[in-house]
Amino acid sequence: xxxxxxxxxSKTYRVANKQPGLVGTLRHALRRQxxxxxxxxxxxxxxxxxxxxxxxxxNGAGKTTTLKMLSGLIHPSAGRVEVAGHTxxxxxxxxxxxxxxxxxxxxxxxxxxxxxxxxxxxxxVYGIDDREAERRIGELAAxxxxxxxxxxxxxxxSLGERMKAELLAALLHRPAVLFLDEPTLGLDVNAQAxxxxxxxxxxxxxxATVLLTSHYMADITALCPxxxxxxxxxxxxxxxxxALSARLxxxxxxxxxxxxxxxxxxxxxxxxxxxxxxxxxRLLIRRDQLTARVGELLAALPVADLEVRDPPIDELIxxxxxxxxxx
Amino acid sequence: xxxxxxxxRVLLSTQYAxxxxxxxxxxxxxxxxxxxxxxxxxxxxxxxxxALGLGATGLSRYFLAAFVVRQFTVVWxxxxxxxxxxxxxxxxxxxxxxxxxxxYVAAHLAEQLTRxxxxxxxxxxxxxVHPQAAWWPSPGALLLTALFTWLGFAVNFLLQTSITxxxxxxxxxxxxxRLLFFPYLALSGLLAPLEAFPPGVxxxxxxxxxxxxVAIPARLLAGEPVAIGxxxxxxxxxxxxxxxxxxxxxxxxxxxxxxxxx
Numbered sequence: 001x002x003x004x005x006x007x008x009x010s011k012t013y014r015v016a017n018k019q020p021g022l023v024g025t026l027r028h029a030l031r032r033q034x035x036x037x038x039x040x041x042x043x044x045x046x047x048x049x050x051x052x053x054x055x056x057x058x059n060g061a062g063k064t065t066t067l068k069m070l071s072g073l074i075h076p077s078a079g080r081v082e083v084a085g086h087t088x089x090x091x092x093x094x095x096x097x098x099x100x101x102x103x104x105x106x107x108x109x110x111x112x113x114x115x116x117x118x119x120x121x122x123x124x125v126y127g128i129d130d131r132e133a134e135r136r137i138g139e140l141a142a143x144x145x146x147x148x149x150x151x152x153x154x155x156x157x158s159l160g161e162r163m164k165a166e167l168l169a170a171l172l173h174r175p176a177v178l179f180l181d182e183p184t185l186g187l188d189v190n191a192q193a194x195x196x197x198x199x200x201x202x203x204x205x206x207x208a209t210v211l212l213t214s215h216y217m218a219d220i221t222a223l224c225p226x227x228x229x230x231x232x233x234x235x236x237x238x239x240x241x242x243a244l245s246a247r248l249x250x251x252x253x254x255x256x257x258x259x260x261x262x263x264x265x266x267x268x269x270x271x272x273x274x275x276x277x278x279x280x281x282r283l284l285i286r287r288d289q290l291t292a293r294v295g296e297l298l299a300a301l302p303v304a305d306l307e308v309r310d311p312p313i314d315e316l317i318x319x320x321x322x323x324x325x326x327x
Numbered sequence: 328x329x330x331x332x333x334x335x336r337v338l339l340s341t342q343y344a345x346x347x348x349x350x351x352x353x354x355x356x357x358x359x360x361x362x363x364x365x366x367x368x369x370x371x372x373x374x375x376x377x378a379l380g381l382g383a384t385g386l387s388r389y390f391l392a393a394f395v396v397r398q399f400t401v402v403w404x405x406x407x408x409x410x411x412x413x414x415x416x417x418x419x420x421x422x423x424x425x426x427x428x429x430x431y432v433a434a435h436l437a438e439q440l441t442r443x444x445x446x447x448x449x450x451x452x453x454x455x456v457h458p459q460a461a462w463w464p465s466p467g468a469l470l471l472t473a474l475f476t477w478l479g480f481a482v483n484f485l486l487q488t489s490i491t492x493x494x495x496x497x498x499x500x501x502x503x504x505r506l507l508f509f510p511y512l513a514l515s516g517l518l519a520p521l522e523a524f525p526p527g528v529x530x531x532x533x534x535x536x537x538x539x540x541v542a543i544p545a546r547l548l549a550g551e552p553v554a555i556g557x558x559x560x561x562x563x564x565x566x567x568x569x570x571x572x573x574x575x576x577x578x579x580x581x582x583x584x585x586x587x588x589x
Contacts (some may be wrong), residue, residue: 013585073418075582091581093424101422108419110341112348117341124337125425127330 001085003177003209004047004070009079011040011065011233039065041233042079047211049176052203054224054241055213062233063213064103067179070211071101084177097126100175104182107166109154115165116150119172126173133172140168144198160191167195171202178202180212184219196222217310251284254294257305270297279304334425335433342430342437350441357445360401362517363393363541364453370519371457379522385549387460389520391453392548393541396472397517398446399439400480400540404431405491405501412494412584421581428488428577435484464548471555472548478562479539485569486536492573495580510535516542533557536565 015037018028040062047053057063068074069081072088072095081088086095109118116137123133141150144164149157157165163183171178180199184192200223203210214220220227220241227244229237237244254271258279267273270293271285285293290308297303346353367390371383381389408431411417420427454461464472486507493500512518514532521529521542532538539562546553 068418071422073421074585089582091421096422096424099422101419103415103418106415106418108416110345113341113344117344121337121341122423124330124334125423 002046002082003049003051003084004045004211005080005082006046006066006070007044007080009040009043009066009069009081010038010077011062011069011074012036012038012077038233040069040076040230043230043233043235044079045228045235045238047209049209050203050207051226052199052210052212052224054220054227055211055230056220056227056244057213057230060232061230063230064181065233066230067101067181067211067213071099071179072096073101097173098175099177099179100170100173101179102167102170102181102183104163104185107154107162108169109162109165111154114151114153115157115169118154118169119150122169122172128173136172136174137168140171143201144168145194160187160194163187163191163195164198167198174206176206176208178208178210178212180210182214183212184214184216192216192218199223251286252290253309254283254285254290254297255307255309256281256283256297256301256303259302259304262301267301334429338430338433339437342433343440346434346437346441353438353441354445356401357398357442357449360394360397361449363390363397363545364449366390366518367394367453367457367460371459379520381520381522381551384459385551386520387457388462388549389545389551391450391457391460392472392545393517394453395446395450396476396479396544396548397541398442399476400483400544402435402480402483402487404428404435404484405487405494405504407431407434408488408491409494409499409501413498417584421584428573431488432484435480462550464550468547468550471553472544475539475544475547475553475558475562478559478566479536479541479544482536482562482565482569483540485566485573488573489569489576492576492580495583511537511540514538515540516545520546534561536562539565 013036014034016028017033017035018024043062043066055063055066065074069076070083070088072083072091075089084095084098086092086098088095088099109115110121119137120130120133122128123130128136137150141147144167146161146164146168149161149165150168154162154165167183178199183199184195187195196219199210199212202208203223210223212219212224225241226239227237227241228235229244251272253274258281261279262281264273264276267276267281267283271283271289274282274284276282283297294306294308298306367387370386370390379386408417411420417427420430487504490500490503490507493503497503514528514535515537516532521532521538524532532542539558543553543558
């Protein structure tokens, strides 16, 4: 039996239309005009217990809205959702005890108190006795490499420490289903890696089902063998990450800072020039040629700085849609 | 039951710790409720106390008692809830197996507890300046005052919470709370004891929740007679009306919740 089952899920928001200027303002005040915007349209998928699934899509694609519906935070406009045998929007206590929703930019910890206060409150709310709560806090804190930070006011913690404490608070009741919305957003590379490692460990140790959205391909590649790709509210792809990677990101982006300005003609042989602005160059180089090409350009060009990264997901999806590769 | 008591204990202690962080702000809030003390200063110079049958001492005690009980019936849930809804802080609360409104109840109770030392200091100063206002209420009067103050707070909390639920429909529902301010000012007994009102207005005031937020508990604390039975009946009726109304609005509201900012 699937842990998460979604059929024909849709969410439509009514958005006010207002023209700019005084006339637009008066017209809006007298006769409000609205448009229905489909944030999620006819999405269907199933996720089995213990699976870790990546949810990919650009800004406004419908990822967060879908997670909010799966966690019961908002009601779907149409379709059927079942999570751990429950209908999420009923938000019954047995369902809430089995799930958690972590949003990278939002917090549940009390800002002016140490995380430990919020943790003890969560323990009481979820009916975890004091001794067991302390044991779980110790266990999760060790996995997250948190120590004294739990006793410092949240406002005094770094972003990475705060995110780790948020995860601890969200997982204290040991949920079977984790909805994670950009859990590594804004974190430095080390903190991102730590959070990824923790999530992988949590999944292995407790067999939790994880649905993860991220702007960072590295999060998805490290954690999710299967991905869902959503664009403009519609699901375009549901399958293995390996198959998608070949289509989605056959290239990597190499950003160069040169010591002198060079013409495009002297850069073209290394890859596709994505942008050339003064001494800054962005090149797209095929993954299978990356090492060789980087070696060549370092030898041939006056490079002051070099960075290799995945192109932003939004751009890739847009490009692939334009090319008709997906959709 | 045991779980409920544990949640209440932890929730209150956590909220108290949080309120202590804002103690300077809370001290200023305590001071901002000085309208009854201003009234005490104004009315103590007049013969009004005799005319109202309270005497100068009775009138001074009434206003001091009004200042004290008002500190425990003030409700600000609409402002906290609106901000939480707009900032997305409501979302994690909705995903826990505890009705989120209990957190706001606990926050109010913790804030009242935090006010106590400031309140005691202000009362001591007023008693020094107006020795005729100094008295020590009987244990019975204290118990009745505590009961009616708490009921007055509960009714006020439910009344404001009903309006607060409009946050699910409007981003600025707190503006509607101002509609209650003038009836509250006029009918609560904050500016004058109910004896000063014409009989018709006094009956109207006693039928509203406002008189039970200031006038009735203040009279009890000041040792003035109060018709307990009818007062309890009115409070019970308001509770019976507002509690289901709140729950209905809550259920309708969360269906509309769009998790703004979350």
